[in-house]
Amino acid sequence: MASGSWTLEIESSVEASRLFRAAALDWHSLAPKVVPEIVVSGAVLEGDGSVGSVRQLNFSPALPFGYVKERLDFVDVDKFECKQTLFEGGHIGTKLEIATSHFKFEPASGGGCVLTVVTTYKLLPGVEDDQSEIVRSKETVTGIIKAAEAYLVANPDAYV
Numbered sequence: 766m767a768s769g770s771w772t773l774e775i776e777s778s779v780e781a782s783r784l785f786r787a788a789a790l791d792w793h794s795l796a797p798k799v800v801p802e803i804v805v806s807g808a809v810l811e812g813d814g815s816v817g818s819v820r821q822l823n824f825s826p827a828l829p830f831g832y833v834k835e836r837l838d839f840v841d842v843d844k845f846e847c848k849q850t851l852f853e854g855g856h857i858g859t860k861l862e863i864a865t866s867h868f869k870f871e872p873a874s875g876g877g878c879v880l881t882v883v884t885t886y887k888l889l890p891g892v893e894d895d896q897s898e899i900v901r902s903k904e905t906v907t908g909i910i911k912a913a914e915a916y917l918v919a920n921p922d923a924y925v
Contacts, residue, residue: 848866
């Protein structure tokens with residue numbers, strides 16, 4: 766069974782603490798407001814948003830799948846870092862066995878931040894690694910972060 770990973774860095778003008786809270790910890794609530802053409806709804810299914818919590822995002826027909834479920838495996842609110850596992854929906858069961866993403870928002874000079882995303886995945890037997898899927902995944906994550914960033918710039922009192 767093949768495994769793989771990819772890394773992405775995104776620079777933002779928004780400070781790490783705000784972008785972390787909006788785009789990582791509260792994305793299930795914010796996404797339907799800022800990208801309703803993609804995310805129809807989101808909810809925490811289990812837990813209180815801390816480690817072990819499970820959330821679901823439901824998508825519009827703009828995506829090739831209807832939903833994803835992810836579990837929060839690690840969170841450090843002081844270092845603006847979290848790790849989550851995608852375990853249902855999306856390409857789980859059709860192309861992937863499992864996928865995890867580690868998000869780290871590091872403060873940058875000038876008040877912004879740099880987000881580093883490291884995603885690792887295990888392909889199902891017989892599935893070949895598809896570089897175009899990786900490109901689409903990176904574009905999706907970048908779009909999420911830029912949508913959250915635009916919201917935070919327009920709403921300077923949000924997520925403070």
